[in-house]
Amino acid sequence: MRHIYLVLLLLITPIHAVSVEPPIRFGLTAVVLTENLRFLDQWSEYLEEKMGREVEFVLRKSYREVMDLLRSGGIQFAWICGYPYVQASNSNLIELLTVPIYRGKPNYQSYIIVHNSSPYKRLSDLENKIFAFSDPDSNSGFLYPMSLLADKNEKPESFFRHTFFTFNHAETIQAVSDQVADGGAVDSYIWEYLAIYRPEITEKTRIINKSPEFGFPPVVSRTGADADMVNLMKQILERMDEDPAGKIFLSRLKLDGFNRFPDSLFNNIRDMANSVQMTAIRKYATKPSR
Amino acid sequence: MTMLLHNPRSWSLAVKLSLTLTAAIAAVGFMIGAVMIVQEWKRFHDELGEKALLLAETIAITAPKAILRRDNWSLYLSLKNLAMGRPGTSGIHEITTAMVLDANGLVQAHLHPADNPMTYPFSPPNASEKVLLKQAMGARKPIVLSGSGFTKDNFQEGIVPLFSDQKYMGVVRVRLSTAQLYDKAIDSALIILAIVFLFVIVGSVLGILVSRRMVKPLTAITQGLEAVGRGTMTEFSPIPVKEQDEIGRLSITFNQIMAELAEKKILEEEIAMSEKLVALGRITAGVAHEVNNPLAGLLNCIDTLRKHPNDKQLIDRYLPVIDQGLHRIKDIVHSLLVGLRIEESDETISVEDIDKLHHLITAEIGNRNIAVSWHNNVIDNLQVPGRLEQIICNLLKNALEILPNRGHIGFHMYQNKAHLIVEVSDDGPGIPPEIRSELFDPFFTTKANGTGLGLWIVYRLVQSMEGIIQVISEEGEGTTFHVAIPVKSHKAA
Numbered sequence: 001m002r003h004i005y006l007v008l009l010l011l012i013t014p015i016h017a018v019s020v021e022p023p024i025r026f027g028l029t030a031v032v033l034t035e036n037l038r039f040l041d042q043w044s045e046y047l048e049e050k051m052g053r054e055v056e057f058v059l060r061k062s063y064r065e066v067m068d069l070l071r072s073g074g075i076q077f078a079w080i081c082g083y084p085y086v087q088a089s090n091s092n093l094i095e096l097l098t099v100p101i102y103r104g105k106p107n108y109q110s111y112i113i114v115h116n117s118s119p120y121k122r123l124s125d126l127e128n129k130i131f132a133f134s135d136p137d138s139n140s141g142f143l144y145p146m147s148l149l150a151d152k153n154e155k156p157e158s159f160f161r162h163t164f165f166t167f168n169h170a171e172t173i174q175a176v177s178d179q180v181a182d183g184g185a186v187d188s189y190i191w192e193y194l195a196i197y198r199p200e201i202t203e204k205t206r207i208i209n210k211s212p213e214f215g216f217p218p219v220v221s222r223t224g225a226d227a228d229m230v231n232l233m234k235q236i237l238e239r240m241d242e243d244p245a246g247k248i249f250l251s252r253l254k255l256d257g258f259n260r261f262p263d264s265l266f267n268n269i270r271d272m273a274n275s276v277q278m279t280a281i282r283k284y285a286t287k288p289s290r
Numbered sequence: 291m292t293m294l295l296h297n298p299r300s301w302s303l304a305v306k307l308s309l310t311l312t313a314a315i316a317a318v319g320f321m322i323g324a325v326m327i328v329q330e331w332k333r334f335h336d337e338l339g340e341k342a343l344l345l346a347e348t349i350a351i352t353a354p355k356a357i358l359r360r361d362n363w364s365l366y367l368s369l370k371n372l373a374m375g376r377p378g379t380s381g382i383h384e385i386t387t388a389m390v391l392d393a394n395g396l397v398q399a400h401l402h403p404a405d406n407p408m409t410y411p412f413s414p415p416n417a418s419e420k421v422l423l424k425q426a427m428g429a430r431k432p433i434v435l436s437g438s439g440f441t442k443d444n445f446q447e448g449i450v451p452l453f454s455d456q457k458y459m460g461v462v463r464v465r466l467s468t469a470q471l472y473d474k475a476i477d478s479a480l481i482i483l484a485i486v487f488l489f490v491i492v493g494s495v496l497g498i499l500v501s502r503r504m505v506k507p508l509t510a511i512t513q514g515l516e517a518v519g520r521g522t523m524t525e526f527s528p529i530p531v532k533e534q535d536e537i538g539r540l541s542i543t544f545n546q547i548m549a550e551l552a553e554k555k556i557l558e559e560e561i562a563m564s565e566k567l568v569a570l571g572r573i574t575a576g577v578a579h580e581v582n583n584p585l586a587g588l589l590n591c592i593d594t595l596r597k598h599p600n601d602k603q604l605i606d607r608y609l610p611v612i613d614q615g616l617h618r619i620k621d622i623v624h625s626l627l628v629g630l631r632i633e634e635s636d637e638t639i640s641v642e643d644i645d646k647l648h649h650l651i652t653a654e655i656g657n658r659n660i661a662v663s664w665h666n667n668v669i670d671n672l673q674v675p676g677r678l679e680q681i682i683c684n685l686l687k688n689a690l691e692i693l694p695n696r697g698h699i700g701f702h703m704y705q706n707k708a709h710l711i712v713e714v715s716d717d718g719p720g721i722p723p724e725i726r727s728e729l730f731d732p733f734f735t736t737k738a739n740g741t742g743l744g745l746w747i748v749y750r751l752v753q754s755m756e757g758i759i760q761v762i763s764e765e766g767e768g769t770t771f772h773v774a775i776p777v778k779s780h781k782a783a
Contacts, residue, residue: 085437130407161409162360162362162409164361171363171367175366177365178366178370180366180403180408205773
């Protein structure tokens, strides 16, 4: 039976395939809101048209899964967080492709948020409380609050009563607004994005701490990917602000555009990662279920 | 109408029967309705319990792993999605609360996280909740817990204990409110009641129709019997018979009886008519005979006088005879007229007028050795029918005539409840038994010069007043006439 299918597949494929080349696979993480599938479809169509090749967005729950896909060659491009970037850039696995420009700068922050009705004013008020992290590989959602605790010589398991991961910045905001968690650490870009599109959620939260500015989660390519394809993708992304269709997508993403920035943009993340005891993080991070 | 309402015993059978039928139908209908409502409620309730259990089972699928991995967020999301629904779905609004507790009763996830923070022990707000928590924590297989009573605040709670490799991990509790169920049950109860009400109305109308149809022949029979009472059964038209049941057979039998009664009545009327003719014939024959007897003598006298017109001695002898004969004929005709012309009359006299008869009879006795004992025990101002005077007078004269030159006449009048009783007695020779039946016949007499109409007139008078006359007589001992007249409105005001 399987053989018949194979034969059929061989017969059909040349007739129906627009291109014999395999699709470009582009990994997306929680750095952008991936809930709007229609928007992603339209964006991938836009990229397909420009690239002349099929483009497929690949969604995974955690950063680590996306990083594993990059490592295994399952994807050629990915939009990842600064923390996995600094971790992977050392191993020569990926190359920095381009960095989104948000509110005129290639920067964002980490927000420590609490429920609007709560009395907490600073992170130390959250001692012995429940805290929501986004992803164990997230800069804004995990590394930054970890560094804050490390500065106080505290570990999350002893400082907080209980912590959990939502693997999604939007869900961390939800956890705080629903009072499942007393506090949480989120990406400023996602918080501000939700404040525009779903203000009823962010209105229930209050920012008690804003981090210094970090390099915005960058788009990376897999080391060793086809150089023409990588250059074309870089051009298309960086010129999105030059054509009307691209502008529409950028305005939906609340971004100004993409541009080339040096790797040094992520140095403060790199420093922070080094200062935090890596062993503690490794021990603490829960392996995702998938 | 109000009297009818106050006295249900006087209601028509058709009304009573249809009311009974209606009441029976209503009772049965409402009982069935009530049973249906209760069943419906129980069914809804059980279904809600099953639903609660199913929802708890859904959470329980992933809960043990989530507890092990401290993945409280996905536990919470699954509870929240169940209750609030994912984007685009409405969710299950009946869920009032849902929670996942670990083996130590610590909250792992709660639908209302603000009041029930995770990793803290779940604290029941009241005593009954405490009992429920104990039951939930004690459950080692899925169960449904429910609140008691038929109220809006009631609930059904699905309890599913969590196990991982036979190790107890905790429990999932999903509570569904019966509020929507309550509304649903009220709605269906209203529909059931409406159907039952309709059923009762239709049943009542049918009951009325059936009972009227059943009672119709009975009403006709009652009317027929009333006609028998009035004696107008000949006007009765037979009851139409449609059914062959008991009432049908009763109708048939009743129709037959009525037909026979009508026939009998006609026959009786015919007999009465012929009896009248016989009586008339007898009277006519009596008149002819009584008038004819003196006539023959009178004609003889006239014939003899015509032959000897100048015989003064003959004239002196025959004229008194003719006079006597003509007077007798006149008496007979007069008495006949009196007896035949008795008419209803409301003329009344006082009791004192009766007492005057005492003087009259005393005068009539003259020097005969006859004693009269007179007892009038009726109250003085009582008004009695005028015809009573004639009756008493005739009876007294009769007694006087029957007595030899010595004897005793008794008169006693008194009131016995609704009757005025008059007794006239004598101690004469008495009436021989063989002639007692003819005593009141016209022209029957034992006296030499009697017309035989005296007692007949008495009898006719008593009859005209719807009274009774009785004769008690013993040969050689005497005779007593008892007359009883009903006292109508003769009492003086």
